[in-house]
Amino acid sequence: MEEFVRGMPKIELHAHLNGSLTTNMLEELAETKFGLGSPECEFYKEKIADLRNFSSKNLSECFKIFKISHELITNLDLLKKATLLVIQKFHLDNTVYLEIRTTPKRCKEFTKLQYLETIIDSIKESQSTYPEITVKLLPSFDRARGILDAEETLEVISQLIGKFPNTIVGLDISGDPSAGCFKDYKPLLIKAKLLGLRLALHCAEIDGIEDETREMIEFGMDRMGHGTFIKDENLDLLKKNDICVECCLTSNIKCGTVKNYDDHHFNEMFFQHKIPVVICTDDCGVFDTDLSKEILYAVDTFGLDKFDLFNLCKLGIKYSFTSDETKAIITNRVSAYFQNCKF
Numbered sequence: 222m223e224e225f226v227r228g229m230p231k232i233e234l235h236a237h238l239n240g241s242l243t244t245n246m247l248e249e250l251a252e253t254k255f256g257l258g259s260p261e262c263e264f265y266k267e268k269i270a271d272l273r274n275f276s277s278k279n280l281s282e283c284f285k286i287f288k289i290s291h292e293l294i295t296n297l298d299l300l301k302k303a304t305l306l307v308i309q310k311f312h313l314d315n316t317v318y319l320e321i322r323t324t325p326k327r328c329k330e331f332t333k334l335q336y337l338e339t340i341i342d343s344i345k346e347s348q349s350t351y352p353e354i355t356v357k358l359l360p361s362f363d364r365a366r367g368i369l370d371a372e373e374t375l376e377v378i379s380q381l382i383g384k385f386p387n388t389i390v391g392l393d394i395s396g397d398p399s400a401g402c403f404k405d406y407k408p409l410l411i412k413a414k415l416l417g418l419r420l421a422l423h424c425a426e427i428d429g430i431e432d433e434t435r436e437m438i439e440f441g442m443d444r445m446g447h448g449t450f451i452k453d454e455n456l457d458l459l460k461k462n463d464i465c466v467e468c469c470l471t472s473n474i475k476c477g478t479v480k481n482y483d484d485h486h487f488n489e490m491f492f493q494h495k496i497p498v499v500i501c502t503d504d505c506g507v508f509d510t511d512l513s514k515e516i517l518y519a520v521d522t523f524g525l526d527k528f529d530l531f532n533l534c535k536l537g538i539k540y541s542f543t544s545d546e547t548k549a550i551i552t553n554r555v556s557a558y559f560q561n562c563k564f
């Protein structure tokens with residue numbers, strides 16, 4: 222089965238750019254930035270070494286580790302390098318469709334506009350280097366950065382979307398779920414929808430926020446990140462509103478929101494409630510995983526067979542934010558792969 226899953230054309234719908242950088246990639250960025258053997262490089266290498274085998278029992282702890290890549294990527298060349306490395310990693314794992322999300326940032330060397338333009342440029346470049354993988358972009362609002370930062374981000378998106386409507390396809394809200402209030406973001410999300418963006422919102426990643434969860438589902442979204450603590454009426458509402466849930470197994474376990482693979486809500490949602498789900502990596506660098514591994518964990522834990530895997534691929538294509546034409550091309554590739562195997 223491992224060989225089958227590795228070779229399978231895969232669809233990744235929930236991957237944060239900076240979280241997808243592996244420790245080796247972070248080291249490469251530190252070497253490029255500071256020079257091999259320099260004291261600064263060694264300082265970061267020690268920090269990066271601490272990241273290996275990261276596991277926390279507290280989601281808030283997890284957000285501290287993104288600081289390393291944020292501190293390292295201080296110019297557009299490093300940002301481009303990071304983006305290309307991440308796309309290459311997914312390509313090498315036979316991902317044929319990737320939606321990458323990232324919070325636009327600014328610093329001394331670049332503006333948010335340049336941040337997004339550089340990523341779009343890198344995506345374009347990757348399409349000639351790796352024509353087998355289609356890559357789309359979802360800018361993120363980070364709840365911890367607040368509403369003014371989100372407003373600024375939306376303004377930048379509105380400047381770019383006319384030029385790149387086939388690359389910027391959606392909007393993500395992520396960041397520490399205990400920061401800020403969803404309702405403050407509603408006016409911005411209404412504007413985002415008017416710009417033609419689809420919504421993939423982190424929701425119910427922590428327990429005890431049922432009211433906000435209901436408010437978010439009622440507001441509407443195309444896909445939900447995590448949905449770990451959805452229960453009772455919110456589960457019914459989720460089903461009724463045909464929202465696809467992006468399940469990130471290892472991420473939830475390493476952040477302590479799910480106890481172990483056996484307990485993961487993927488099982489209940491997919492098999493019992495027949496809710497559309499996709500298996501995703503979230504932050505494959507930080508959590509030391511890849512999409513094949515995530516699918517294999519689900520295979521080993523819940524006994525998925527090839528028929529289930531085919532269904533999951535079809536759900537990924539259906540709920541992706543791409544054109545019908547691209548969906549048809551990916552469907553043909555996936556179908557051809559499954560036609561050659563015995564069920």
Ligand code: 6MZ
Binds near residue numbers: 283284361503
């Ligand atoms: C919520 C997460 C996340 O945007 O700098 N992020 N937000 N829940 C999670 N579960 C573990 N994992 C990552 O990528 C890193 C950023 O993605 C969000 C956080 O805002 C984090 O700072 P970018 O490319």
